[in-house]
Amino acid sequence: MLSTPSAPLGASVTAFGEYQPPKVVTNADLEARVDTNDEWIQSRVGIRERRIAGPEDTVESMAVAAGGKALAAGGLSPEDIDLVIVATCTVTDQIPNAAATVAARLGIHAPGAFDLNAACAGFCYALAAASDAVRGGSARNVLVIGSEKLSDWMDWDDRSTCVIFADGAGAAVVSATEEHRIGPVVWGSSGERADKIYLREHKYLHQEGQAVFRWTTTELYGVALKAMERAGVEPSELTAFVPHQANLRIVEAIARKLGAPQALVARDIVTAGNTSSASIPLALGRMVGRGELPSGSTVLTLGFGAGLAYAAQVIRLP
Incomplete structure (x- = not known):
C-alpha cells in the first residue's frame, strides 16, 4: 500500500x-x-x-x-x-x-x-x-x-x-x-451541441443566441437543484444565487425556477457584461465587498457556456 x-x-x-x-x-x-x-x-x-x-x-x-x-x-x-x-x-x-x-x-x-x-x-x-x-x-x-x-x-x-x-x-x-464548505460539484457537457458557441474564422467568437437561451433556461435549473440536493441544502436555505453572468434574462429565468425567492440574485451582468470564467468570482467578490453576503452565507454557483459545459456547487462563506 x-x-x-x-x-x-x-x-x-x-x-x-x-x-x-x-x-x-x-x-x-x-x-x-x-x-x-x-x-x-x-x-x-x-x-x-x-x-x-x-x-x-x-x-x-x-x-x-x-x-x-x-x-x-x-x-x-x-x-x-x-x-x-x-x-x-x-x-x-x-x-x-x-x-x-x-x-x-x-x-x-x-x-x-x-x-x-x-x-x-x-x-x-x-x-x-x-x-x-x-x-x-x-x-x-x-x-x-x-x-x-x-x-x-x-x-x-x-x-x-x-x-x-x-x-x-x-x-x-x-x-x-476543519469544516468542508464547498459542496459536491455537479458537472457535465452537451458536446453534441458544441457548435452553438464557437470561433468563427478561428478568430471571432460566435454564438447561436436563441439555441443557447433555450438550453440554459430549460435544462440548467435542474443542474442547480441537483447541486443543492447533493450538498444537503434546501432552496429556502440559500442566501444567494450567483450564476454565470451570460444574459440578464437567462439569470432571472433560472432564478425563478429555483424556488428560492429569499435568495439574493447576482446581476453583475448589468454593469460588467459577460466576462466568461471571470463572471462568477467577479460577482461574488463584489457582493462580499458591498457587505451583501455576511459570514456563513450559503451561495449556489452555476457556470455554463461553450462546450456546452456546465457545473454547479454550493459554497458556504467563512
Whole structure:
C-alpha cells in the first residue's frame, strides 16, 4: 500500500479578489459603431455598460491583479500558496500556460500551476479541482482565478456579440479547513451541441443566441437543484444565487425556477457584461465587498457556456 499525505477534513473559499479594466463602454458608445441602441441591448441581454481592456491589459496581468487582491484579503503571503489554477478560454498563446506566469509575477515560488478551459463554466470547474486537491492532501492553499480578455476575440461589427462580452478577472483562495464548505460539484457537457458557441474564422467568437437561451433556461435549473440536493441544502436555505453572468434574462429565468425567492440574485451582468470564467468570482467578490453576503452565507454557483459545459456547487462563506 502506498502512503498518502494526511488530508484535512475539508476545504473552504476563504477570500476573493477582482479586477476590471478602467475603460467603460456604454450602450451609447456601441450605437456609434453598429446598428443597435440602448433599448435593444437592455431588452435582450440586460447590459447597460461593460469594461473593455486596453492594450496594457492581458489575461495574465488581469489575473495577477485579481489574484493579488485575493491573497491580501485572505491575509496570505505568496509562500502560502502551493497550487495556482487559471480558468480561461482567451489566452493569446497556449504555451506557456498562464498559471505559471501569473504565479511567478505574484512571487509564488514553484507551485503546481495549470490552466483550465471550460469556457464560461471554467471557474466552477476550477473551484471543484481546487477543493479536491485540498481534500486529497495535494495542496493546502489554492489560488483559483478566472481571467478573460474577450475583446481580443470580438468582431466589433457584429452586433449580436459585441454588445455582450467584456473583460476582467476574479479570484478566490481555497484553503484547508476543519469544516468542508464547498459542496459536491455537479458537472457535465452537451458536446453534441458544441457548435452553438464557437470561433468563427478561428478568430471571432460566435454564438447561436436563441439555441443557447433555450438550453440554459430549460435544462440548467435542474443542474442547480441537483447541486443543492447533493450538498444537503434546501432552496429556502440559500442566501444567494450567483450564476454565470451570460444574459440578464437567462439569470432571472433560472432564478425563478429555483424556488428560492429569499435568495439574493447576482446581476453583475448589468454593469460588467459577460466576462466568461471571470463572471462568477467577479460577482461574488463584489457582493462580499458591498457587505451583501455576511459570514456563513450559503451561495449556489452555476457556470455554463461553450462546450456546452456546465457545473454547479454550493459554497458556504467563512
